[in-house]
Each structure stands twice: as structure tokens, then as C-alpha cells.
Amino acid sequence: MPPSNTNLLQGTLDVLILKVLALQPMHGLGISNRIAQVTSNTFLVKPGSLFPALHRMEEAGWLTSSWGESENNRRAKFYRLTAVGRRQLKQETDLWARISAAMARALKAT
Amino acid sequence: MPLWPKLNSLWRSLMERQKVEDDLTNEIRSYCELLEQQKIREGVDPVTARREASIELGGAEKLKEEVRNVRRGAAFDVLGAELRQSLRGLRRNPSLAVLGTTMLSLGMGASIVVFSIFQSALLKPLPFRDSNRLLAIWETRLDRGIDQASFSEANFWDVRSYNHSFSEVGAYHYDEANLTGLGPAEKVVACEVSAGFLRTLGVSPILGRDFSYDDDRGGFRNPVVIIGNKFWKTRFGSDPNILGKALRLNDKAYVVIGVLPPGEPWIDDQLYMPFGYRPDADRDSWEFQVIGRLKPGTTQEAAQVDLAQIAGSLAQSFPEQDKGIGFFFTPSSTWVASQTTRRALWVLLGAVTFLLLIACLNIANLLLARGTARMREIAVRTALGASRARLIRFVMMESLLLNGFGAAAGLFVAYVGIGVIQSLEIRGIPRLADAGLNPWVLAFAVFIALVTGILSGLAPALQAPASGIAAALRDGDRQTSSRGQGRLRNILVTGEVALSFLLLVGGGLLIRSFKELMTVDRGFHTENRLVFTVNMPRSYWERVVGKQFLDRFFERLKANPQVLASGAVNQRPVEGGDPGMGIDTPQSSAKPPWAGWRVVTPGYFAAVGLPLVRGRLFGENDKPVWIPKDVPPYPRRVIISDRLAKQIFKNEDPIGKQVLLWKGQSSGLAEVVGIVGDSRERGLAENPTLTVYLPYGTNALTSEFVVHTRDNPLALVPTIRSLVGELDPNLPISNMRSFDQIVYRSVAPQRLNAVLLSIFGVLALLLATTGIYGVLSYSITRRTPEIGLRVALGATRSNILGMTIRQGLRPALIGALLGAIGAFWLSRYLATLLFGVKPFDALTYLAVAALLLATAALACYIPGRRAMQTDPATALRIE
Incomplete structure (x- = not known):
């Protein structure tokens, strides 16, 4: 599976979703809320980018989905990380660490 | 493994489409509800919460569309949907579908006919093994201006023995014989060939044996014969026991030793007898066709050098007969069609390409006009979330679909057309009887359908989404939004007229040339003459x-x-x-x-x-x-x-x-x-x-x-x-014909060319006229209020008529001018096919220009008259 790091923004969203789902399975709105929360509202994920990303990642085999009950007893679709998704998260985390370190150095140097 | 979920999801999105779709709908709905509840919990009142949630979602259909696009197999899905949509669109607009298909079927039918003739005459390889190593060898006497002559018998044997370049050299001597003892006496073609001739060609008998080198001892005396496949089939009903039977040829018995496989017509319906080496072989009379098969790895140039040496020694040894002798090769690919035939077929192929291009431009024009009429529909689609790529695909699909129908109808037209041409039995077009809708021709039809589909869809596709949505959605903007499009359509029409001009000039030149040919002083007289052969x-x-x-x-x-x-x-x-x-x-x-x-x-x-x-x-x-x-x-x-x-x-x-x-x-x-x-x-x-x-x-x-x-x-x-x-x-009496028939047959290729090119020209004219008419009548409709205003301000009816005709004739005039320039440049390729007419024949050019402009004026007159009758009161009310 080639990491989709060609597009920085898309890569950002993917790694955030993977990270959020690494803790526990979640439904769409939950994911979007959690991302807003952990990035201190830096990233507000709109359904227009969230849904295509979730479905693409599911196609890629990083996530699986199933219907379940939400915290207030509503039917919702829950996404959970697969083993492949976990490996992907590891790879992307390493990559991000390298990129952010490199960027930090580069920006300080000037 | 990642492969499995991929296949699984592909399978699901293709086969369980409904389920997947429902799932997506539910998911989005559930998201929306959750969001709404969350907002209510945050203290927003329920009505506002619902609205905000919907806004944040940004349109469920658009969202679904985006999700679908990331899905595997999405392409199939979309394609199917678009195909259905295009079909629906065409069904809603049957006049476009019928008109477009008809135009295309004519253009494509003509192309397919010409291509099938072209393919069987020029592209189909000779049925001989490694035919690219097969050459015809000719004697020359360049000092006497003879650049391609048959061999003398003795020179053939010398070249055969002394050359180092050919694995085998064979000779063929055309002859006829009287066949008796099988019904009435009959003249048949019975050629003498050297023992290696069939081996040189690369043909082996399907029954019996080839001539052995022992058969060719003793000149022309050995009474054995090999028969061609068609000869065997028609005269002996493919008798499997033919070997060993005797044929009476010129009152002498010949034993059949072999039967050839089916092949080219010129080897099929005849007999072959061996002729062999004799010490007193004739060196005077040039009667033998010689072919050679190059050894593997030997080039034609090397063979040329090799034979030049032989020529040198022949000229020394036999100064009387072989002074100035040289040798010349023609590749086997030229055996089937002469240079003139090749040229004629290329001209036809070129002409038919132009015709197809005109049909293409016409379709583009129709689709453009339709695109304008559907401006609002397209704007609505865009507003509902159709992407630009999808709109382009949609228009393209329509064009491809139309061209697909055109090709299918064109195949039918071609089937009929090829039948008609074959029934004319035209001499001079090789393998005409073999032309037909074979896989090559079918592939060609698919190819041109795709190419013309893309070409004719190009302009409308790029045009469609460019116009502003808001402008299109507003009413009454019809005058302002598509001036650029009007210009584009005018350019297309100009192109059509220019191409028609080319075709009409080509057809006109060939007709004039044919007329010259038929009225030229022949010297002999053909009327009331019977010609026949008694051998x-x-x-x-x-x-x-x-x-x-x-x-x-x-x-x-x-x-x-x-x-x-x-x-x-x-x-x-x-x-x-x-x-x-x-x-x-x-x-x-x-x-x-x-x-x-x-x-x-x-x-x-x-x-x-x-x-x-x-x-x-x-x-x-x-x-x-x-x-x-x-x-x-x-x-x-x-x-x-x-x-x-x-x-x-x-x-x-x-x-x-x-x-x-x-x-x-x-x-x-x-x-x-x-x-x-x-x-x-x-x-x-x-x-x-x-x-x-x-x-x-x-x-x-x-x-x-x-x-x-x-x-x-x-x-x-x-x-x-x-x-x-x-x-x-x-x-036997054979080939009984009137002299008129003989002359008529001899000019058949020229007549076919003149007739076909004229038909193409007329079709082109028809298409271009439709184009001019369509563009003008559309523009008149759009300008109705303006014309009404002019009439109200005092313009006379003839003012209006003049104005519209001027407008319609402008692209025709420019097109005719461009066409004349193009024809002047292209007609040089026609020069070798012309007789008694110069490629730049002023009369033809003027006649074509007059015909084109007159037809164009007629096409302008009809919408012009409608404009003339515009009633200012109603016209202004539209505004």
C-alpha cells in the first residue's frame, strides 16, 4: 500500500482519522468532533471531506465499518482500525515526525 | 491482505449497488441527525439546528457523489449512468438523433467502402511465405530507354546459375492452350514455369507434388501439368483423384501431378507446365517474367550489385543481344496494384476522410446548438453538484453514442455500397471481389467512430460548462451569453465549406477528365464492332x-x-x-x-x-x-x-x-x-x-x-x-465482347473514381448546406427581437433579407476562399489521374465556387425569409 503522502492536506486528514480511531471505534460525527478537540479547533473537518476520506480509507483496507448504537441510542455507522490501518498509522506517524522536525529546522535556519 | 477488501469492495459496489447506496444514504442521514441533536444540546433551537446541520452537510446528493467517486468501480458506475442519461437525452430529441445518425452513416459508410477496397487492394499481404523477400526481376537496356522489360530465356538461366543473392529464381511464361476432351473446346491459360517457380513464390501443392528439377530437362517437352485451385474446383469439381489423369492440351496429353492451394486470382484459374534448361535457349525474345527470393540476410542493394556483375559479363559474352543490359527489381508488394491504382485509391481515401471530417463538423455544430438550448439544464446540473469533468464526459458520451449509431448505420450503407461496386466488375481495382466487412474493416469502423466521436464532441464539451451558471439560470439572457459560441459555429461552418470545396473540385476535375477521355480521338472506331478470340x-x-x-x-x-x-x-x-x-x-x-x-x-x-x-x-x-x-x-x-x-x-x-x-x-x-x-x-x-x-x-x-x-x-x-x-x-471461342464494351471496361477505374468522388462532393455539399442553414436559422431565432426593433425603426423587408443573407454567406465565402487555396495545393496529387485537364482548371474552380455559393444562398434564403416576415409587435413582446 503506497502511503498517500502526495497531498499534504489529504495526508493530514488521513493520519488524524487513523490516530483518533486508534483509541476506540467511532462514528463520523464523533471523529469530526474529536479531531476538532485534539487540534484545538485548528482542523474543522466538514462532512464534504470526512465522508470521502472515510470511504477511501475503508476501500484501502485501513478501516472497517459496522452499524451500532450511538451514545444516545441512535443508529450510527462506526469505524474501527484494522491491522493494516494500525501499520499505516505507525508509518505515517514516523513520516510526520520526520517532516515536522525537518520543517522546524528549515524554518528556524532562515 | 489488502487485496481482499479491495476486491470485496469492488464486488460490492458493482453487484450490490443498491445496498451500498442505501447504506450511504443512511449513514449521511444518521450523521445529520446526530449533528442536529448535538446542536440542540448546545442550546440552539430545533428549527435553526436542523437548518444549520443541513448547511454544514452541504447537500446530501453532492456528498454522495463525492463518496461514489472515491469508490472502486466508480468509473463503471458513472459510465453506465451517463450512457443511460445520454440515451435518454437522444430519445427526447429524436430529430437530432435521426439527423445526426443519417449524416454520420453517409460519411462513415463512404469511408468504410473506400477503406475495405483499399485494405483488400493495398494492405492485404500476398499469400506467399515471406513475401517481403520476393522480388520481380526485369531486364533493362537503359541506353535504349528500356527501363523494364521481360527476360529472354537464356538470360534467365544465366542469372539463375550465376547469382549469389537469391535462394531461388523462377521464370514464368504466359501462354494459352486449347483444352479439348472436356465438353466443348476451350481456351485456357497454361503457363510454362521453371521447376523452381512455385518454390520461389513459396507455394506448395495441396495435392500431389511440385515440379522436380528433373521435370525441367529438355526445354518444353515434359508432358506434366500442375493445376490451379479454381481450375480444379470449377472443371473437376475438386476431384480428389485428379492426380495421374490426363488433360488434352493443344492435342497432346499432359498428366496432372499436382493441385495448388487457393490463392490470388492470377494463380488460381490456370495450368502450369514445366519448361527446362536447353543449351540452345533463345536469347532474342523477351518473354519471361522472372521472380527471385532473396536469401535471408541479403539486401536488395547487395543483390543489385551482384546482378550488375552478371550483366557486365553477359554484355561482354553476347554483345549482339545483351549490349547495355542491366537488371531492375520491383518488390512483390507492387505486383497487386499498379502505381496509378495506388494513387487513385489514396486519393479516394483522402477524399473520404474529408467527407467524414465534414460530417464530424456538422455533428459538432448540432451538438453546440443543442448545448445552447440546454444551457439551463446544464446550469441546474452544475448547481446540483455535477463536476465540470462530469459535464464534459456527458457531452462526449452523447457525441460518442451518436457516432456509434452512425458507424452501425454506416456499416449497413457500406455493405450495400460494396455490393454495388462489386457488381460493376471493375477491372483495374485488384482483389475487388475480396473486399468486404472483414475484421480489419470492422476495426476501422470502430476506430473512426471513436475518433469522430471525440472530434465532434470536443467543441461542445469544452463549451458546455464555460458559461456562467447564474447567467444561464436567469431568464432572457439569450442574446448575451453565447456570442462566442456563435463565432465558434461560424468557424465550423467555414471549415465545412472549405472541405466541401476541396471535394467538389476533386470530383469536378475527375468528371472533366473523364469526359475528355471519352471524347479523345482514339484513331480506331468502336461502334458496331464485335471482338472475340479464337486460339x-x-x-x-x-x-x-x-x-x-x-x-x-x-x-x-x-x-x-x-x-x-x-x-x-x-x-x-x-x-x-x-x-x-x-x-x-x-x-x-x-x-x-x-x-x-x-x-x-x-x-x-x-x-x-x-x-x-x-x-x-x-x-x-x-x-x-x-x-x-x-x-x-x-x-x-x-x-x-x-x-x-x-x-x-x-x-x-x-x-x-x-x-x-x-x-x-x-x-x-x-x-x-x-x-x-x-x-x-x-x-x-x-x-x-x-x-x-x-x-x-x-x-x-x-x-x-x-x-x-x-x-x-x-x-x-x-x-x-x-x-x-x-x-x-x-x-474455342472466348472473350466475345463488343468493342464498345472493351473500351467501357478499360476506363472503369477512371469512371469509378469520378463517380465516387462526385458522390462524395455532393454529400459534402449537402452537409455543408445543412450546416449553414442550421447556424443561420438559429441565429435568426435569437435575433428576433433585434430584427423586430429594426423593422419598427423602418428597415424594409429587403433590408432584413439582405442582412441575413450577408450574415449567412460570410462563412461560405471565407470557406470557399480557403477551399480554393487548399484545392490548389492538393490537386497536384490528383495530377497523375487527370487526362486532358490541368489540376488548376479555372472552369472547374469557378463552377464549384458558383455551385457552393448558390446552394449556400439558398440555405440562407429560408431563414432569411422568416426574418423578413418578423412582425415587430410580437418580436418586441418577447423581450
Whole structure:
């Protein structure tokens, strides 16, 4: 599976979703809320980018989905990380660490 | 494994589409509800919460569309949906579908017809193994201006023995024989070939054996024969036990030793006999077609050098016959179609490409107009979330669909068209009978459907989403939004007119040229003449029987009141072969002119209507120029054609003067007793030939009979048949035709070209006219309020008519100008096909321009009249 790091923004969203789902399975709105929360509202994920990303990642085999009950007893679709998704998260985390370190150095140097 | 979920999801999105779709709908709905509840919990009132949630979601359909696009198999899905959508669109607009399909089917049908002829004539390889290593070899005598001649028998054997470049060299000598003992006597083609000939070609018998090298000992004496496949099929019903049976050819029994596989027509319907090496092989007479198969790894250039060495030593050893000899190759790919045929087929293919392009432009125009009419629909689609790519795909799909229908209908048109052309049995177009809708042609049809589909969809597709959504959604913006589009459509129409101009000029030039060809002075006369062949076997030449038959036959014919004149010649005019000789005065040291020679009976000149210019015709006392060894020498006498006389004797009176026949070969003196008119004996398009006429006799027989009748010559056929049968039942009559038919057949390729190109031209004109009409009438409709205003302000009806016609004629004028320039540039490729007409024939150009502009004006008149009748009150109310 080639990491989709060609597009920085898309890569950002993917790694955030993977990270959020690494803790526990979640439904769409939950994911979007959690991302807003952990990035201190830096990233507000709109359904227009969230849904295509979730479905693409599911196609890629990083996530699986199933219907379940939400915290207030509503039917919702829950996404959970697969083993492949976990490996992907590891790879992307390493990559991000390298990129952010490199960027930090580069920006300080000037 | 990641592969499995991929396949699984592909499977699901293709096969369980409904389930996947429902799932997505539910997911989005649940998201929306959750969001709404969350907002309510945050203290927003329920109505606002619902609205905010919907806004944040940004349109469920658009969202779904985006999710679908990331899904695997999405492409199939979308394609299917778009196909259905396009089909629906076409069904809603049947006039577009019918008009478009009809136009395209004509263009494509024509293309497919031409391509299928082209493919079978030029692209289909020869049915011989490694045919690219197969060459025809010719003798040359460049110092005498002979650049392509057949071989002499002895030179063939020398080249065969001494060359190092060919794995095998074979020779072929055309001959005919009388086949008896199988029903009525019949003339068949029975060629003598060297033992290696079929091996050189790369053909092996399917039954029996090839000639062995033992068969070819002893010249022409070995009585064995191999038969062509068609010969076997038609005369022996494919009898599997044919081997070992005897055929009576020229009163001699030949044993069948082999049957050839089916192949090219020219090897299929004939017999092959072996001829072998003999020490006294003839070196004088050039009668053998020679082919060679290059050794693997040997290039044509290397072979050329090799044969040049042989030529050098031949010229030294046999200075009398082989002075200045050289050799020349033609690749086997040129055996099937002559240079002119190739050129003609290429011109047709080019013409049909233009026609197709015009049809394409027309479709583009229709689709553009439709795009404008659907501006609002497209704007709505865009507003609902259709992406630009998807809109382009949608328009493209429509165009491709239309072209697909066009190609399907075109295949039908082509099927009919090929049948019609084949039924004309045109000589000169090789393998015409094989042309048909084979896989190659079908692939071509698919290819052109795709290419024209993309081409004609291009402009409308790029046009569609460019216009602003908001503007399109507003009403009453029809005047402002598509000025650019009007210009684009005008450019398309200009292109159509230019291309039509090209085609019409091509067609016009070919028609003019054909008319010139048919009215050119032929020298001979064809009306009320019957031509037929009576072949006499070789034995008739050695005894007096042959001459006796001729004399009795003409005597009996003369008694018939229907017959005005009758005679015979050894080569059929227009269709026959052309044996030649060098001829000049004995004193002259210049290069002798090359003239065809013909053995004729005294009545021949009257029979074909050649006038006597000076001197006298042949009489009973003129004997063949070949004087047998056991006969005391007698004076030879010949008649020559007018041009030849002028060339040899300049201003002198040739009558009674001596000429040297076969000068440079086995020369012999002869006296000129008469001069007859020139004739286009080699075909109407060829210059009048230089000809020497020789008297007939026992060892100089004639096989082609010409009878000048009082009325319809074909009415005489039964009389002739019974007369020949009565005089000698063993002699076959063949190729019975009127002279008119012979000439008609000989110009068939030219006629086909002229007719096809004219049809293409007319179709092009029709398409271009539709284009002009469509664009103008559309623009008039859009300008109705403006025209109403003009009328209200005092413009007269003729003002309005003039204005619209001027507007419509502008692209036609520019197109005609561009077309004239293009035609001027392209018509050089037509030059070799023209006869008596220059490629830049002012008359043709002017006529075409007049025709085009007149038709264009007519196409403008109809919308113009509508504009003229605009009622200002109603027109302004639309505003």
C-alpha cells in the first residue's frame, strides 16, 4: 500500500482519522468532533471531506465499518482500525515526525 | 491482505449497488441527525439546528457523489449512468438523433467502402511465405530507354546459375492452350514455369507434388501439368483423384501431378507446365517474367550489385543481344496494384476522410446548438453538484453514442455500397471481389467512430460548462451569453465549406477528365464492332491449317449481309499485350524508336476503322516477315503508323523505303508499303502508339477477331459461333465482347473514381448546406427581437433579407476562399489521374465556387425569409 503522502492536506486528514480511531471505534460525527478537540479547533473537518476520506480509507483496507448504537441510542455507522490501518498509522506517524522536525529546522535556519 | 477488501469492495459496489447506496444514504442521514441533536444540546433551537446541520452537510446528493467517486468501480458506475442519461437525452430529441445518425452513416459508410477496397487492394499481404523477400526481376537496356522489360530465356538461366543473392529464381511464361476432351473446346491459360517457380513464390501443392528439377530437362517437352485451385474446383469439381489423369492440351496429353492451394486470382484459374534448361535457349525474345527470393540476410542493394556483375559479363559474352543490359527489381508488394491504382485509391481515401471530417463538423455544430438550448439544464446540473469533468464526459458520451449509431448505420450503407461496386466488375481495382466487412474493416469502423466521436464532441464539451451558471439560470439572457459560441459555429461552418470545396473540385476535375477521355480521338472506331478470340494450337502454325481456317472464315463472313468488314490481329486492341521491336532506317545511327508490332489480316484496318494515310494496305502477295529456312527469300513488306513514319522518315516519303525491323536484335530489312492512322491502342489514356503492322500467314497467325457489323454487333454472336464450329469444332471461342464494351471496361477505374468522388462532393455539399442553414436559422431565432426593433425603426423587408443573407454567406465565402487555396495545393496529387485537364482548371474552380455559393444562398434564403416576415409587435413582446 503506497502511503498517500502526495497531498499534504489529504495526508493530514488521513493520519488524524487513523490516530483518533486508534483509541476506540467511532462514528463520523464523533471523529469530526474529536479531531476538532485534539487540534484545538485548528482542523474543522466538514462532512464534504470526512465522508470521502472515510470511504477511501475503508476501500484501502485501513478501516472497517459496522452499524451500532450511538451514545444516545441512535443508529450510527462506526469505524474501527484494522491491522493494516494500525501499520499505516505507525508509518505515517514516523513520516510526520520526520517532516515536522525537518520543517522546524528549515524554518528556524532562515 | 489488502487485496481482499479491495476486491470485496469492488464486488460490492458493482453487484450490490443498491445496498451500498442505501447504506450511504443512511449513514449521511444518521450523521445529520446526530449533528442536529448535538446542536440542540448546545442550546440552539430545533428549527435553526436542523437548518444549520443541513448547511454544514452541504447537500446530501453532492456528498454522495463525492463518496461514489472515491469508490472502486466508480468509473463503471458513472459510465453506465451517463450512457443511460445520454440515451435518454437522444430519445427526447429524436430529430437530432435521426439527423445526426443519417449524416454520420453517409460519411462513415463512404469511408468504410473506400477503406475495405483499399485494405483488400493495398494492405492485404500476398499469400506467399515471406513475401517481403520476393522480388520481380526485369531486364533493362537503359541506353535504349528500356527501363523494364521481360527476360529472354537464356538470360534467365544465366542469372539463375550465376547469382549469389537469391535462394531461388523462377521464370514464368504466359501462354494459352486449347483444352479439348472436356465438353466443348476451350481456351485456357497454361503457363510454362521453371521447376523452381512455385518454390520461389513459396507455394506448395495441396495435392500431389511440385515440379522436380528433373521435370525441367529438355526445354518444353515434359508432358506434366500442375493445376490451379479454381481450375480444379470449377472443371473437376475438386476431384480428389485428379492426380495421374490426363488433360488434352493443344492435342497432346499432359498428366496432372499436382493441385495448388487457393490463392490470388492470377494463380488460381490456370495450368502450369514445366519448361527446362536447353543449351540452345533463345536469347532474342523477351518473354519471361522472372521472380527471385532473396536469401535471408541479403539486401536488395547487395543483390543489385551482384546482378550488375552478371550483366557486365553477359554484355561482354553476347554483345549482339545483351549490349547495355542491366537488371531492375520491383518488390512483390507492387505486383497487386499498379502505381496509378495506388494513387487513385489514396486519393479516394483522402477524399473520404474529408467527407467524414465534414460530417464530424456538422455533428459538432448540432451538438453546440443543442448545448445552447440546454444551457439551463446544464446550469441546474452544475448547481446540483455535477463536476465540470462530469459535464464534459456527458457531452462526449452523447457525441460518442451518436457516432456509434452512425458507424452501425454506416456499416449497413457500406455493405450495400460494396455490393454495388462489386457488381460493376471493375477491372483495374485488384482483389475487388475480396473486399468486404472483414475484421480489419470492422476495426476501422470502430476506430473512426471513436475518433469522430471525440472530434465532434470536443467543441461542445469544452463549451458546455464555460458559461456562467447564474447567467444561464436567469431568464432572457439569450442574446448575451453565447456570442462566442456563435463565432465558434461560424468557424465550423467555414471549415465545412472549405472541405466541401476541396471535394467538389476533386470530383469536378475527375468528371472533366473523364469526359475528355471519352471524347479523345482514339484513331480506331468502336461502334458496331464485335471482338472475340479464337486460339489456334501451336500445331496449326506449323502446317497450313491455321491460315486456311482464317481465309475460309473471312470468306464466309464476307458473304453475310450484316458484316461490313472483318479482320484479325495477334493482340487484342486496348486489352491485349504489346510485343515491341526497335525499328529504324538502316542508315540511321541514332537510338531506334520502340514500336509495338502486330500481325494483321488485310481486312483488319477496315474492321477497326483505321484509315489508310498513304500507300496501300496488305494484299494476298504479302507474306509473313518470318521467312522459313526451306523457302526461297521473298521481299518483306510492312505498314507503319503515321507517327512512327514521321519519326523515322521526318519529311521524306516513306513509301517504298526500307526499314530495319528488330533493330539491335535479330535485324531484318523490310519495305514500307503503307501508312495508316494512329490509334490509342494501349488504352484511351495512353498516347497514340507507334505501331508496325506485319502481314499474316502460315507461321504468323492471328487470334483476335474484329467484325464490323451493320447493326447491333452482339446479334451476330450465334452466327459466329456456328460458323467457327462448322469450320473447325476443335477451336474455342472466348472473350466475345463488343468493342464498345472493351473500351467501357478499360476506363472503369477512371469512371469509378469520378463517380465516387462526385458522390462524395455532393454529400459534402449537402452537409455543408445543412450546416449553414442550421447556424443561420438559429441565429435568426435569437435575433428576433433585434430584427423586430429594426423593422419598427423602418428597415424594409429587403433590408432584413439582405442582412441575413450577408450574415449567412460570410462563412461560405471565407470557406470557399480557403477551399480554393487548399484545392490548389492538393490537386497536384490528383495530377497523375487527370487526362486532358490541368489540376488548376479555372472552369472547374469557378463552377464549384458558383455551385457552393448558390446552394449556400439558398440555405440562407429560408431563414432569411422568416426574418423578413418578423412582425415587430410580437418580436418586441418577447423581450
